Amino acid sequence: MVSIGRILLGGMLIAMPMHALADVESIVLGMGCFWGAEKRMSEIPGVIDVESGYAGGDVETVSYREVLDLEAARRRGKTDLRNHAEVIRVRFDPDRVSLETVLKKFWENHDPTQGDRQGNDRGSNYRSAIYTSDDAQQAVAIATREAYQQALSAAGHGQITTEIAPLRHYNRAEDDHQDYLKKNPNGYCGLGGTGVAFPGGMTKTVPPPLTADRLNFARQLIVFEAEDCPFCKRFRAEVLDHWTSDLPIATTLNPRPPTDWTLEKSLFATPTVVLFEQGREVSRYTGYQGDKDRFWKWLGFRILTPKQQRIAFEEGTEPAFTGSHLDEKRPxxxxxxxxxxxxxxxxxxxxxxxxxxxxxxxxxxxxxxxxxxxxxxxxxxxxxxxxxxxxxxxxxxxxxxxxxxxxxxxxxxxxxxxxx
Structure with missing residues (x-):
């Protein structure tokens, strides 16, 4: 007779043989907003289930609203309680994927150097974290951190700020946060972290940053994309594939700017279109959901003169005999x-x-x-x-x-x- 156990997968109680349950391992990871983290880590072969939750705080049980309220109180100096981080519990089959591989993907799929934020999400609830269940997991976490720090330092990045600690006070997130990007396909795609590969290679190598000498230093558009991003594919099909503007445009899968060029802030979603002038970001357009007119309006407000903007976007009219091209007769x-x-x-x-x-x-x-x-x-x-x-x-x-x-x-x- 086979003993049957039950495990909560994706919000459903699933019956599994006890020997199979014994082979399932789990680790809790914080990578910023848990929606994108859940999607990224669930794509790893050998991962059985990824669940969104909260962990690492002083309060034993919390809800999403309570996490946000506590963070707001912390910012106002009303409490010194440690807040929970938005996390994911990754359950995986160690016969198919190792903990080291799971952690390699963890390091590669977010920026672990940003402290209490991830991209535009700011607060201690968005901190990078690895919460372990035993000493063996702790040792692997620390070893992979040291290896990845060497790769980050060689690429010019700062120090890793990821918290590595035993798991405490884990709370499963509300049902509407589970499989969020599957239920809400208009959510943004993640950028794949810093673009620095974990030593020893990764399944999908990130190309190096664009070479500045092949770009227009005076004014250049760059589209930052990600693999497996449906919004990037839609932007390419609806805009890039028909590009006739004389404004130069380039695309990249690397979230870093060209060498010696600067971004105003970290990228947090794809596609992100950045307008650079003299090698510095002057404006950006983040996300694309089929809103071509909105994209062109954004670009128009950056490249048209105020006089042109009034006509183009406010239905203005230039005075008679004052506009351009009145006498243009060339073919x-x-x-x-x-x-x-x-x-x-x-x-x-x-x-x-x-x-x-x-x-x-x-x-x-x-x-x-x-x-x-x-x-x-x-x-x-x-x-x-x-x-x-x-x-x-x-x-x-x-x-x-x-x-x-x-x-x-x-x-x-x-x-x-x-x-x-």
Whole structure:
């Protein structure tokens, strides 16, 4: 007769043979927010279950709200109680994966040098931690820490701040925190830590940082991505694969900036798009969920002049005969000033006498039309299909063959002459 035991896996009580239960080991790890940590560590072959929880604090039992309230009280100096860290309990089969391998992935998948924070999450509840169940685990934890510190130091990183201590006061987190990123796929992907591999190699090597001499020092966009990040793939498919802007852009799987370039703060999610000028970060766009217009608006506010911004984002109008390109007659194409996407060919341009560049046809698929009843008029607004910015209006008093007049603000057009 086989003895049956039960184990809590993913919030469900599962029946397992007692001999199988005896072979399951567990360790409790703090890597910042437990949502991303749970997802990362659950992907390791041989890991049976990952559970979110709280551990390492002075209070025996806590809830998510109580952890946040205690941290707020600590910041105000109202208590000196040690708070719990957000943690994950990793249960694994030691016949399939060793504790050392689990800890290698722990070190590689977060930044253990940040003290009481991880990325943008700040507070002692986001500290890096390894909570062990016996002396053997403690010894492996310390040995892997020393090995990883050597690799970090060689790569120019600071000292590891990870707390290594016996487990105490573990509390399972509420059900809505379990498998959070599976239930909420719009959550951000993690960045994979510092990009420094644990000595002896890792399953997926992180490439070195981008080489600065291959980039544009004056103004450069860099997209920081991560492997297995669905939002990165969506950004690539919807934006990067159609990139026509004259602003140079590069991608990297390494979360560190190019050599001698600087980030204002650590990266905490992917994709993160950073605009560098003179080798320094001036702005960033974090996360992507199919919101192309929002991304282009962010970029537009960084590269357009105030006059252009008023037209593009506030539906402004330049005074007649004051805008750019009114007398431009060379063969070429007028493009979106942010995306670089073609809008109008110069052979569709005509002199309307109105004081604004006028066209009788747009490039196919380049614009969208929207009813505009502002200022007591009924007009058809013209927007760029690629960025969503306001361009001008369409009227029905144009020349053949279309009979339409696309009256466009010249200041939100860029001109690219045809190659001779």
């Amino acid at each position: 070429g194409v007028f493009v979106d000033p942010i995306t670089g996407a073609p809008l109008f060919r110069s052979d569709a341009k005509f002199n309307s006498g109105t004081g604004w560049p006028s066209f009788f046809n747009p490039v196919e698929g380049a614009i969208t039309l929207h009813e505009d009843n502002s200022h007591g008029m009924r007009r058809m607004e013209v927007r760029s299909a690629s960025s969503g910015i306001h361009l001008g209006h369409r009227f029905d008093d144009g020349p053949p063959p279309s009979g339409k007049r696309y009256c466009i603000n010249g200041n939100v057009l860029s001109f690219v002459p045809d190659a001779e």
